Amino acid sequence: MVKVDLTFIDSVLDKHGHSKTKAIAIMQDVQNEYKFLPKDALSYIAEKLGMSEAELYGVATFYENFSMNEKGKYIIKVCNGTACHVRKSDDVQEALYTATGMKPEDHMSEDGLFTIERVSCLGACGLAPVCTVNDVVHPAMTPEKMYKLIAELREAEGV
Amino acid sequence: MKLNSREALQAFRSECKAALDKQKYKILVCGGSGCLAAGSKKIFDCLNNALVSRGLPVQLSIEEHVDHPEPVGLKTCGCHGLCSLAPLIRIEPAGILYMKVQPEDCDEIIERTILQGEVIDRLVYHDNGRAYSRQEDIPFYKSQTRVALANCGHIAAESIEEYIAVGGYSALEKALFDMTPDEVIAEVSDSGLRGRGGAGFPTGKKWSQVAAHKDAPVKYIVCNGDEGDPGAFMDCSIMEGDPHKMLEGMIIAGIACGATEAYIYVRAEYPNAVKRLSKAIEAAEKYGIVGDDIFGTGKSFHISISKGAGAFVCGEGSALTASIEGQRGMPRTKPPRSVDHGLFNAPTSLNNVETFANVPVIINRGAAWYKSIGTENNSGTKAFSLAGNIKNTGLIEVPMGTTLREIVFNIGGGVRTGTFKAVQIGGPSGGCLTEEHLDLPLDFDSTKKIGAIIGSGGMIVMGDDTCMVEIARFFMNFTKKESCGKCNTCREGIPRIQAILERITHGTGEMEDLDMLQELSSVVKSCSLCGLGKTATNPVLSTLKYFKDEYVAHVRDKKCPAGVCRSLCTMWIDPLKCIGCTKCARNCPTGAISGELRKPHTIDPEKCIKCRECKLGCPKHAIKEV
Numbered sequence: 097m098v099k100v101d102l103t104f105i106d107s108v109l110d111k112h113g114h115s116k117t118k119a120i121a122i123m124q125d126v127q128n129e130y131k132f133l134p135k136d137a138l139s140y141i142a143e144k145l146g147m148s149e150a151e152l153y154g155v156a157t158f159y160e161n162f163s164m165n166e167k168g169k170y171i172i173k174v175c176n177g178t179a180c181h182v183r184k185s186d187d188v189q190e191a192l193y194t195a196t197g198m199k200p201e202d203h204m205s206e207d208g209l210f211t212i213e214r215v216s217c218l219g220a221c222g223l224a225p226v227c228t229v230n231d232v233v234h235p236a237m238t239p240e241k242m243y244k245l246i247a248e249l250r251e252a253e254g255v
Numbered sequence: 256m257k258l259n260s261r262e263a264l265q266a267f268r269s270e271c272k273a274a275l276d277k278q279k280y281k282i283l284v285c286g287g288s289g290c291l292a293a294g295s296k297k298i299f300d301c302l303n304n305a306l307v308s309r310g311l312p313v314q315l316s317i318e319e320h321v322d323h324p325e326p327v328g329l330k331t332c333g334c335h336g337l338c339s340l341a342p343l344i345r346i347e348p349a350g351i352l353y354m355k356v357q358p359e360d361c362d363e364i365i366e367r368t369i370l371q372g373e374v375i376d377r378l379v380y381h382d383n384g385r386a387y388s389r390q391e392d393i394p395f396y397k398s399q400t401r402v403a404l405a406n407c408g409h410i411a412a413e414s415i416e417e418y419i420a421v422g423g424y425s426a427l428e429k430a431l432f433d434m435t436p437d438e439v440i441a442e443v444s445d446s447g448l449r450g451r452g453g454a455g456f457p458t459g460k461k462w463s464q465v466a467a468h469k470d471a472p473v474k475y476i477v478c479n480g481d482e483g484d485p486g487a488f489m490d491c492s493i494m495e496g497d498p499h500k501m502l503e504g505m506i507i508a509g510i511a512c513g514a515t516e517a518y519i520y521v522r523a524e525y526p527n528a529v530k531r532l533s534k535a536i537e538a539a540e541k542y543g544i545v546g547d548d549i550f551g552t553g554k555s556f557h558i559s560i561s562k563g564a565g566a567f568v569c570g571e572g573s574a575l576t577a578s579i580e581g582q583r584g585m586p587r588t589k590p591p592r593s594v595d596h597g598l599f600n601a602p603t604s605l606n607n608v609e610t611f612a613n614v615p616v617i618i619n620r621g622a623a624w625y626k627s628i629g630t631e632n633n634s635g636t637k638a639f640s641l642a643g644n645i646k647n648t649g650l651i652e653v654p655m656g657t658t659l660r661e662i663v664f665n666i667g668g669g670v671r672t673g674t675f676k677a678v679q680i681g682g683p684s685g686g687c688l689t690e691e692h693l694d695l696p697l698d699f700d701s702t703k704k705i706g707a708i709i710g711s712g713g714m715i716v717m718g719d720d721t722c723m724v725e726i727a728r729f730f731m732n733f734t735k736k737e738s739c740g741k742c743n744t745c746r747e748g749i750p751r752i753q754a755i756l757e758r759i760t761h762g763t764g765e766m767e768d769l770d771m772l773q774e775l776s777s778v779v780k781s782c783s784l785c786g787l788g789k790t791a792t793n794p795v796l797s798t799l800k801y802f803k804d805e806y807v808a809h810v811r812d813k814k815c816p817a818g819v820c821r822s823l824c825t826m827w828i829d830p831l832k833c834i835g836c837t838k839c840a841r842n843c844p845t846g847a848i849s850g851e852l853r854k855p856h857t858i859d860p861e862k863c864i865k866c867r868e869c870k871l872g873c874p875k876h877a878i879k880e881v
Contacts (some may be wrong), residue, residue, distance in 0.1 A: 221336060222640075233292035
C-alpha cells in the first residue's frame with residue numbers, strides 16, 4: 097500500500113485554490129506523483145473540495161487517464177490509433193504480453209516492473225506503430241524490437 | 256518589457272526583424288512529435304557542438320547577444336511535415352532539407368554545408384533517380400499551400416520574438432487599432448472560414464452570436480485542442496510548431512466577441528504542446544499581448560490551459576466545457592447552444608485550433624484573398640495528417656477542393672506496400688473513400704454527400720492488406736469504449752454492432768447480420784444525443800456500402816480476402832523465403848510445423864492453433880496468414 101503524504105496533497109490543493117472546478121487538474125497532479133490515484137488521497141481531496149466521494153470518484157473513473165491501480169516502474173503505452181493499427185500494432189502488443197508474461201487484465205507485472213496500457217493515438221502517426229516507455233517514444237516498433245526493448249529494461253534492472 | 260502602445264510594438268518588431276535578418280545561416284531542427292521521437296534533440300546538441308568546436312558564432316535565440324555581425328542561428332522549429340523521414344533539418348537561406356539525419360552526420364553538415372556551401376547528396380530527398388536539395392522543389396511540398404502552417408518549420412517554435420519578426424501579432428494590431436469588433440467579425444464572415452474541427456460551422460456567424468450578448472458579465476473563448484481522432488495530429492503540430500499564431504487568433508476572437516477570458520483545452524497525450532503553449536502564453540504576458548491593457552488599449556484577455564484526461568467525447572462542445580468545469584465530460588441536449596450557454600453558463604465561442612490559426616492571415620490579407628483559395632462555400636485551406644499505408648506520412652496543407660488523387664498519389668507518393676484500397680477520413684466519425692472517389696474535390700460538402708466527413712483532417716491510407724470489416728470492428732471497439740453512456744442508442748447500440756462485427760471477423764456471422772448491421776447503425780445515427788453517437792456508425796455504413804463483398808466473403812465463404820482476420824486465415828510458410836532454420840518448429844506449441852534443417856518447412860493446418868508464435872519469431876518474415 098502506498099502511504100499518502102497529506103501535506104503534498106494540501107500543496108496541490110493550494111496551488112489550485114481549493115476549487116471544485118479544478119478537480120481534474122488536482123487529480124492529474126496527484127497522479128503525477130503516485131502514478132495512480134490512491135484511495136486515501138481521493139477521499140481527502142473530496143472532503144477538502146466539499147464534494148462527496150462518489151462525485152469525485154465519478155469524475156475520476158470517467159476519464160481514461162486516471163488509474164485506481166498501482167503502476168509498475170515502467171509504464172509502457174502501446175498506441176492503437178488507426179495509423180498504428182493499420183501498421184499492425186496488434187503484433188507489437190502481443191509480443192509485449194509474451195515478453196513480460198503479462199495478461200491483458202493485469203495492472204502490473206508480478207515483479208512490479210511493468211504496466212501495459214493500450215492507448216488511442218499518441219500523435220506520432222508518421223512513425224507508426226509506436227509505443228512509449230515512461231513517455232519516451234519508441235518509433236516504428238516490431239515484435240522483435242519489443243522483445244529486445246523488454247530484455248534491455250530487465251537487464252537495466254538486473255533481473 | 257510591456258509593449259504599451261502600437262508604436263512600441265512596431266519598434267519592437269523592427270528590432271526583432273533586424274536581429275533575425277542578421278543571421279547569415281539558419282539551421283532549423285524539427286521539434287515536432289515525430290522528429291523528437293526519432294531523436295532530433297540529440298541532433299540539435301550535436302550541431303551545436305559542431306558549431307561551437309569550430310569557433311562559429313552560434314546564436315540560439317535572436318534575443319541572445321552574439322558578438323559577431325553574421326551569427327549562425329540554430330533553432331528548434333515546428334513540424335516540417337515529412338514525418339516518415341524524421342529527423343529533418345532545414346538550412347536557410349539555401350532552403351536545403353536534410354532528412355534522416357544522424358548524430359554522426361552533424362560535423363559533416365557544418366563543415367561542408369555551412370562552411371563550404373556544398374549540398375550533401377545522401378541526406379537530401381531522392382525520388383525516381385532525382386535528388387532534391389531544396390525543400391520547396393520536393394513534390395510533397397510543391398503541391399501544398401501553407402496558410403495555417405506557414406510558419407511551421409520556418410521559425411523557432413518557442414520564440415515570440417521570431418514570430419513578431421515575421422509579422423506576428425500584426426493582425427491583432429490591425430484588429431485593435433484599425434478595425435471595430437463588428438468589422439473583424441464581418442471580415443471573418445466574408446472570408447467564408449468554416450470551423451476546422453469537423454462540423455464546418457461558419458466561424459464568423461458563431462462569433463456574431465456570442466458578440467450579440469452585449470450585457471453578459473463574462474464571455475469565454477475556448478480553443479478545442481482535444482484532437483481525439485486516432486490518426487490525426489494537425490492541431491498538435493500547430494500547437495507545437497506555431498503556438499503564437501493560434502494565440503493571436505484567439506485574442507482577435509476575444510476582441511471581436513467582447514470576451515476577456517479564454518481556455519485552451521489540450522489532450523494530456525500532447526505533453527509537448529502543453530509545454531510550448533504554456534511558454535507561449537507566458538511570453539505573450541511578458542510583452543503585454545495577453546493580460547490587461549493590451550498595447551495600451553485598455554482591453555483585456557486572459558488565457559488558461561486546461562488539460563484533458565483522456566476522453567474522446569470531450570471533443571464535443573458541451574462535454575468539453577463540462578470537463579473544463581471539472582465534471583464528467585458528458586454532452587447535454589442542445590439547444591441552448593454554447594454561444595448562449597457555454598462554459599460556466601456564459602456565452603462561449605468554441606473553435607478549433609486550426610480555425611484560430613487561420614484568423615490572423617484573414618485579418619491581414621483580407622477576406623477576398625482568403626476566398627480566392629479553395630472552392631465555393633469552402634474557402635481556404637485544410638491541413639490533413641497523412642498516415643497508414645503511404646510512402647510520405649506526415650502533415651500537409653492543401654486548398655479545399657483538392658482531390659484525393661492529388662493528396663494520396665502526388666503529395667503522399669502512393670501506397671507503401673500492395674495496392675491502394677481506401678482512405679479512412681474523419682476518424683471514428685468518418686467514412687471511407689475508395690478508388691471511385693479519387694477525383695472528388697475534397698471539402699465539407701462533397702464528403703458529406705457520400706457519407707464521410709472531413710472531420711478534423713485525419714487521413715489513414717489503406718492498401719489491400721487491410722480488412723475493411725476489421726477496420727469497422729476496430730472503430731466500433733473504439734467508440735464503444737468512448738461512449739459516455741448517457742444516451743441509450745449510443746451506449747447499447749454500439750456494443751451490439753461491435754458484437755456482430757466481432758462475430759463476422761471470427762467467421763461465425765450470418766447473412767442476416769448484414770441487414771441487422773445496417774438497421775442498427777441507422778438507428779444509432781438518427782437517435783443519439785451528441786455528435787459521437789450520431790457519427791459513430793459511419794465507418795460501418797460506409798464500409799457496408801463500398802465493401803459489401805468483403806463482408807459477404809467473411810460471412811458466406813468464411814474467408815478474409817486481406818488475410819487479417821485470424822480465425823479465417825491459415826498460417827502458411829513461403830517456401831521461397833524459408834531458410835529452414837527450424838526456429839518456428841521449435842516455437843510451435845502444438846508441433847504443427849515440420850521440415851528438415853535448411854529446407855523449407857510446412858505447417859499442418861489441422862494441428863495449428865493460429866497462435867502465431869511461428870510468425871512472430873521468424874527471422875525471414877516467411878510466415879504469412881492467407
